[in-house]
Amino acid sequence: MNNNFYVTTPIYYVNDEPHIGHAYTTILADVLAGYHRILGDDVYFLTGTDEHGQKLQNAAAKNGREPLDYCDEMVLRFQNIWKKLEIRNDDFIRTTEERHKKVVKTILKTIYDKGEIYSDDYEGWYCVHEERFWTEKDLVEGNCPDCDRPVSKITEKNYFFKMSQYQDWLIEYIKNNPGFIQPDFRRNEVLGFLKRPLGDLCISRPKSRLSWGIELPFDKDYVCYVWFDALINYISAIGYLSDEERFNNLWPAIHLIGKDILTTHAVYWPCMLKAMGVPQPKTIFAHGWWLMGETKMSKSLGNVIKPLDLADKYGVDAFRYFLVREMTLGQDSIYAEKSFILRYNSDLANDLGNLLSRTLKMIKSFNDGKIPTPNAINEDNELSIQSAKLIDTIREKIEAFKLNHVVEDILDLVRATNRHIEKNKPWRLAKEGQVEKLGNVLYSAAETLRIVSVLLTPIMPDKCGSIQKQLGLADGDKTILKLKWGCLRSETSIKPGEGLFPRLQKPKSKKSEKPDKTGPSLLEGVIGFEDFGKVKLKTAVVLEAEKVEKADKLLKLQIDIGGEKRQIVAGIAEYYSPDEMIGKRLIIVSNLKPAKIRGIESNGMLLAAKSNDRLVLLTTDGEIPPGATIS
Numbered sequence: 001m002n003n004n005f006y007v008t009t010p011i012y013y014v015n016d017e018p019h020i021g022h023a024y025t026t027i028l029a030d031v032l033a034g035y036h037r038i039l040g041d042d043v044y045f046l047t048g049t050d051e052h053g054q055k056l057q058n059a060a061a062k063n064g065r066e067p068l069d070y071c072d073e074m075v076l077r078f079q080n081i082w083k084k085l086e087i088r089n090d091d092f093i094r095t096t097e098e099r100h101k102k103v104v105k106t107i108l109k110t111i112y113d114k115g116e117i118y119s120d121d122y123e124g125w126y127c128v129h130e131e132r133f134w135t136e137k138d139l140v141e142g143n144c145p146d147c148d149r150p151v152s153k154i155t156e157k158n159y160f161f162k163m164s165q166y167q168d169w170l171i172e173y174i175k176n177n178p179g180f181i182q183p184d185f186r187r188n189e190v191l192g193f194l195k196r197p198l199g200d201l202c203i204s205r206p207k208s209r210l211s212w213g214i215e216l217p218f219d220k221d222y223v224c225y226v227w228f229d230a231l232i233n234y235i236s237a238i239g240y241l242s243d244e245e246r247f248n249n250l251w252p253a254i255h256l257i258g259k260d261i262l263t264t265h266a267v268y269w270p271c272m273l274k275a276m277g278v279p280q281p282k283t284i285f286a287h288g289w290w291l292m293g294e295t296k297m298s299k300s301l302g303n304v305i306k307p308l309d310l311a312d313k314y315g316v317d318a319f320r321y322f323l324v325r326e327m328t329l330g331q332d333s334i335y336a337e338k339s340f341i342l343r344y345n346s347d348l349a350n351d352l353g354n355l356l357s358r359t360l361k362m363i364k365s366f367n368d369g370k371i372p373t374p375n376a377i378n379e380d381n382e383l384s385i386q387s388a389k390l391i392d393t394i395r396e397k398i399e400a401f402k403l404n405h406v407v408e409d410i411l412d413l414v415r416a417t418n419r420h421i422e423k424n425k426p427w428r429l430a431k432e433g434q435v436e437k438l439g440n441v442l443y444s445a446a447e448t449l450r451i452v453s454v455l456l457t458p459i460m461p462d463k464c465g466s467i468q469k470q471l472g473l474a475d476g477d478k479t480i481l482k483l484k485w486g487c488l489r490s491e492t493s494i495k496p497g498e499g500l501f502p503r504l505q506k507p508k509s510k511k512s513e514k515p516d517k518t519g520p521s522l523l524e525g526v527i528g529f530e531d532f533g534k535v536k537l538k539t540a541v542v543l544e545a546e547k548v549e550k551a552d553k554l555l556k557l558q559i560d561i562g563g564e565k566r567q568i569v570a571g572i573a574e575y576y577s578p579d580e581m582i583g584k585r586l587i588i589v590s591n592l593k594p595a596k597i598r599g600i601e602s603n604g605m606l607l608a609a610k611s612n613d614r615l616v617l618l619t620t621d622g623e624i625p626p627g628a629t630i631s
């Protein structure tokens with residue numbers, strides 16, 4: 001039986017303008033789905049749109065439209081953009097579809113009949129502008145924390161899902177299933193959140209305030225809370241309550257989400273599934289954010305990146321490549337067009353594009369435009385060994401969501417092939433009449449390109465198709481897809497075409513970015529190795545974290561630096577909450593003289609980078625045990 005890989009993206013608010021963040025999650029799901037397909041797994045990929053709720057109702061009213069009519073128009077923007085970005089989803093679910101609404105209603109009714117939904121008066125501070133409730137402690141000087149407008153106390157009858165009863169079960173479940181919430185530090189964040197008492201979940205909105213939603217089957221004056229409705233898409237789309245066999249074949253899912261919606265997915269959703277008696281998702285994977293320079297992307301700051309602008313300018317495949325290559329899954333990444341161009345020129349134009357064009361040119365000049373026949377011994381096999389190693393490790397890396405490592409390995413193979421050509425100098429072999437060796441070198445280059453084209457197809461489907469065409473492989477030729485060295489057929493006529501990735505102009509640096517000639521010399525303040533060697537840096541992991549009383553900026557941390565527990569006090573409380581710190585991997589200076597900060601002993605110092613009003617902790621690119629030395 002094949003492995004099953006059912007992957008989902010969040011369903012996006014249909015009235016939002018699609019931006020790089022939406023594109024990222026969707027491309028990520030598409031790329032993972034692509035890798036599982038080439039590994040032979042049964043893949044099912046779902047995305048869609050979230051179409052109920054207050055924001056939609058308001059947007060439709062503002063445009064003088066009926067909500068559904070408005071959704072029908074807005075949804076096309078997502079659907080069209082996914083087509084343009086070469087997304088191969090198997091299904092697209094809209095929460096306004098009958099197949100979805102029916103399932104939501106049945107679930108509500110079942111849970112209600114089981115006594116897990118009750119009605120109660122809800123009292124809170126309501127902000128008319130933001131149209132939401134706040135608790136007393138959310139308020140900032142008595143006003144709405146989002147828009148700073150006055151709020152009023154409202155009491156309203158609502159329906160509640162008894163989520164609190166699942167708190168202990170959920171904590172145990174998360175602890176017993178390490179792969180359930182990933183990466184690890186997000187799992188710790190959820191466990192931190194669950195240390196506080198979990199309340200029941202308000203799952204209704206009175207129609208007097210909001211009518212655009214799924215009506216509660218047990219009270220026609222209310223509609224369902226939009227998140228309770230939306231999460232159910234992951235099961236309504238695949239036959240839950242309508243096609244049991246299909247559902248059982250596909251479920252459980254791997255949910256890809258952004259870190260902003262971790263609580264809804266890792267707390268509400270598991271409790272809802274538990275109440276329904278449905279098994280839990282396999283994994284909830286939360287990726288980081290794309291930031292613009294130092295800041296968040298937001299409409300109000302006017303710095304939102306529209307995916308199609310970039311894809312139109314540089315090509316869809318290059319855009320997909322950049323997103324996948326640049327983000328270490330789980331962490332935030334900064335988007336800058338300059339890094340895009342640098343990455344494009346180095347990886348795609350110089351390494352991959354150049355390998356294809358030089359290989360084809362040499363085959364044309366030295367072997368009459370036909371793939372050469374390697375000799376039986378194939379003495380030239382270091383590339384075949386590296387390819388085999390790479391192929392062997394793909395599954396493990398993809399299953400661990402280490403996509404950028406996979407890309408890096410593939411590019412290493414491309415670079416190794418370029419080096420191989422330089423080392424063996426086919427042009428000299430041709431001159432010297434060393435036909436056999438020449439055939440080996442050229443065959444190896446072409447065969448590596450074929451394997452690379454298969455391995456990069458999930459990321460760059462169009463360009464990889466073009467590599468295969470230029471190598472003379474016909475569509476439908478099964479050998480194209482074989483992830484095994486030696487499948488490229490000799491004597492095939494190559495069909496060189498246009499350059500794959502024309503080099504891009506380096507962006508002109510702005511005046512302010514030019515080195516300041518009158519400024520200090522680069523050598524001023526330099527230190528020798530012997531000075532640097534005195535500083536002992538080590539990796540550490542945070543075990544406990546708490547605020548320091550009466551010191552707004554300080555956190556007291558208990559850390560493990562490899563079998564030794566230490567306490568350090570750090571001025572990071574404005575940037576990191578104690579819960580967020582638990583499980584974080586840090587880099588610390590381990591041989592600092594202990595000091596007292598506000599009377600508390602601090603034994604070491606953590607490293608962080610600061611720019612303007614942003615501070616980020618330095619951490620390691622991959623997992624490494626605490627106590628590792630840094631050199």
Ligand code: MSP
Nearest residue numbers: 010011012013021022025050230231257258289290
């Ligand atoms: N409708 C809800 C999700 C319901 S799922 C049952 C929602 N929609 S959204 O339109 O706001 O999309 C949120 C998702 O977009 C995030 O989880 C994330 O996947 C993606 N991103 C939005 N902005 C982002 C960045 N700046 N960077 C990366 N991804 C972010 O929330």
